[in-house]
Amino acid sequence: MIIQNEKQFIAPTYTRPDIVFSHGSGVYLYDTDGKQYLDFCAGIAVNALGHSDPDWVAAVSEQAGLLTHVSNLYHTAPAVELAERLVTASFADKVYFANSGAESNEGAIKFARKYQRMHGREGKTTIVSFSGAFHGRTMGALAVTPREKYQAYFRPLMPDVRVGEFNDLESAENVITSDTAAVIVEPVQGEGGIRPATQAFLQRVRELCDLHDVLLIFDEVQCGLGRTGYLFAHEAFGVAPDLLTLAKPLAGGLPIGAVLMTDAVAATIQPGDHASTFAGGPLVARAAQVVFDRVSDPAMLAHIRDMGEHLHEQLEGKLPQDKVVEIRGMGLMIGVELTVPVAPLVPQMAEQGLLTVGAGEKVLRLVPPLIIDKDDVEQATDIIASVLEAA
Numbered sequence: 001m002i003i004q005n006e007k008q009f010i011a012p013t014y015t016r017p018d019i020v021f022s023h024g025s026g027v028y029l030y031d032t033d034g035k036q037y038l039d040f041c042a043g044i045a046v047n048a049l050g051h052s053d054p055d056w057v058a059a060v061s062e063q064a065g066l067l068t069h070v071s072n073l074y075h076t077a078p079a080v081e082l083a084e085r086l087v088t089a090s091f092a093d094k095v096y097f098a099n100s101g102a103e104s105n106e107g108a109i110k111f112a113r114k115y116q117r118m119h120g121r122e123g124k125t126t127i128v129s130f131s132g133a134f135h136g137r138t139m140g141a142l143a144v145t146p147r148e149k150y151q152a153y154f155r156p157l158m159p160d161v162r163v164g165e166f167n168d169l170e171s172a173e174n175v176i177t178s179d180t181a182a183v184i185v186e187p188v189q190g191e192g193g194i195r196p197a198t199q200a201f202l203q204r205v206r207e208l209c210d211l212h213d214v215l216l217i218f219d220e221v222q223c224g225l226g227r228t229g230y231l232f233a234h235e236a237f238g239v240a241p242d243l244l245t246l247a248k249p250l251a252g253g254l255p256i257g258a259v260l261m262t263d264a265v266a267a268t269i270q271p272g273d274h275a276s277t278f279a280g281g282p283l284v285a286r287a288a289q290v291v292f293d294r295v296s297d298p299a300m301l302a303h304i305r306d307m308g309e310h311l312h313e314q315l316e317g318k319l320p321q322d323k324v325v326e327i328r329g330m331g332l333m334i335g336v337e338l339t340v341p342v343a344p345l346v347p348q349m350a351e352q353g354l355l356t357v358g359a360g361e362k363v364l365r366l367v368p369p370l371i372i373d374k375d376d377v378e379q380a381t382d383i384i385a386s387v388l389e390a391a
């Protein structure tokens, strides 16, 4: 009935399997027939603490009873307390809150153009992105997401965008030039197939940005906040950005986004440059404090690295070699590049009680809740191996 009514009442932007979820607990989700699923999708790298985490539920329930929304016309404490945490733990000096990943990237692009204008560099408007990138589906974010399938029907896109080859130093040198306002790059590409940048690439991009007065934006919407075993993925590469975007896991499943920035960038922003009615509201900001405190704990980051290693080893040991091209990624952001299309395999894994998600045509993406244990890893890899063997 739900599925039938959905077809009638909801616009068809999504393809979904015939499963209706009713509730979740920890690493498990349950459908309306009571079937249990081990969740290695985590709402596409969102549910970092799993489902219905008791601390998160308590904080959200308490905050909902106190104050949910007043708009950005007024001061509220939770957003400030969250921003202080983000700034203290990072390269950044200031935070702008948004409601999603795409919206955070829109904000970062606007702030970069404003920065260049405020420095009197009128023609410096080009935004550089790289092949395989995914930055979102709003018009600005879409323009820097170079995938024909996503862009084709929506032209004209935002002008002044140039696309280089990801992890190609020579290409970076060609596309980052004197007319460039900003470069946007994922330290670990997510939708593009779980592809980590090389350290040499990010270092060269940083050097080129410094050389040409270009701002560097790291999009850590998917790879940030503990996912890679580092609080911020770029820490693994020893390269710091001028702006950084976050979203997915930040509020543990409630909609939020954030743009972290240096004081140099913040100094060029004035009231009215950008705004959002909902952004940084007390409820989402309080939820995000719970997530941030948990994922920034060094013991949690060590756990993520250990579980990531275990997952990698189990996949190496169990998967049929003739079906696997490469297992790659960092921490609990792992991609298994297959010799076969991944789309038919995801529902087969769900049938066996494991939720996964594809990234591109042939990459199986594993982005479980960061709280998984060894038994979860073993159970998941058994199911993946059995589905791949039968494929």
Ligand SMILES: Cc1ncc(COP(=O)(O)O)c(C=O)c1O
Pocket: 100, 101, 102, 103, 105, 134, 135, 136, 137, 186, 190, 191, 219, 220, 221, 222, 223, 247, 248
């Ligand atoms: C790296 C990255 N940037 C931006 C986005 C867009 O985020 P949202 O779907 O919250 O707009 C995504 C979503 O998958 C992403 O992975």
